[in-house]
Amino acid sequence: MTDVTIIGTGNMGAAIGTRVLAAARRLQLLDREAERARELAARLGGDILAGPVGQEPEGDIVVLAVPFDAAKDLVASYGRALSGKIVVDISNPVDFSTFDSLAVPPDTSAAETIAGLAAEGATVVKAFNTTFAATLAVGEVAGQRLDVFVAGDSEEAKTAMAELVTAAELRPIDAGPLRRARELEGFQFLLMTLQANPALEDFNWNTALKILAPS
């Protein structure tokens, strides 16, 4: 069985795919345009399954590497095909019309919304929403392994995610229950505004959010 399925082959799908291969996990790539999935598979190299969205996800871990609205559509359309899977929401539901808030109400999160749409038996976790694609592809910034915050209500799912993240040479941080996605999404929105601020010359969608401890 394939270990990880990534749906979506944009920058984040490609970056997470790079880390999955660094972790020596088997990978399936799906995209609405199967040709894009095959192109990314060829670019990443190795024995990667590639196909169109709609094809059965073979991974135990299914990463929705698409924007929030597309992620909602995916869990709805896949339905029970995601039962038994760990479904990873990476989205940042920013209201880009104002760039001043999230597009989800403050008493919920993209992750909880997606969990509410997912079929019974699918376990939604939040992860990789605070790692920018450029940084994730490299895996470190300024000599520090990236931190990957994982929020979820299943300890088993979070353990599986921690194993994947660790194998990918990143540092997993258990951020608590799925509702902590609210704080993860909120802060990443703030970090996105910093990247977009021309006054902050060092921040160009290539920074890393890091919790440093005394060495």
Place this chain on the structure above:
Amino acid sequence: MTDVTIIGTGNMGAAIGTRVLAAARRLQLLDREAERARELAARLGGDILAGPVGQEPEGDIVVLAVPFDAAKDLVASYGRALSGKIVVDISNPVDFSTFDSLAVPPDTSAAETIAGLAAEGATVVKAFNTTFAATLAVGEVAGQRLDVFVAGDSEEAKTAMAELVTAAELRPIDAGPLRRARELEGFQFLLMTLQANPALEDFNWNTALKILAPS
């Protein structure tokens, strides 16, 4: 004139005081118990004014180094004595009865609440809420200068804060308007839960939240 007044002489007041002195700024310390202010002044050393809460704040920058509820009381009781000042809210309004959310509604923040109570002409900024006292006293973690996120609606006030923070050998980050305090307070709440989690052995109220850029 004194440059900075710190009201409150607990761990955060002491740590910010240490940084203010590192910045070679003049300092006034006020505490409900004037004796505590004098004790901290003696401990920090140097030519520091010390007195009771209620005494006129002499600093252009007035740091409310107290919990959220006490900060609200201070701006109300000081009233117009804070006009013309930069008033720094450092609080994290965590609901400690549940340790599961903030105690302010999600469509506002401690900083905005305090700004709403402050007299006309007082300029409230959010700063230092993501720096733990132990870390702040040292000024760096793992060889990295601390990041100090500053949110506020006055560019002039944020510039003054950036100058102070830089002189204190920390890195200021302009986090945007005062309402970005919502995201700063939310994420610090999450970081606090990590420090309190015994499974995360490296996190003991001594970490630093850092935005790393490629070197």
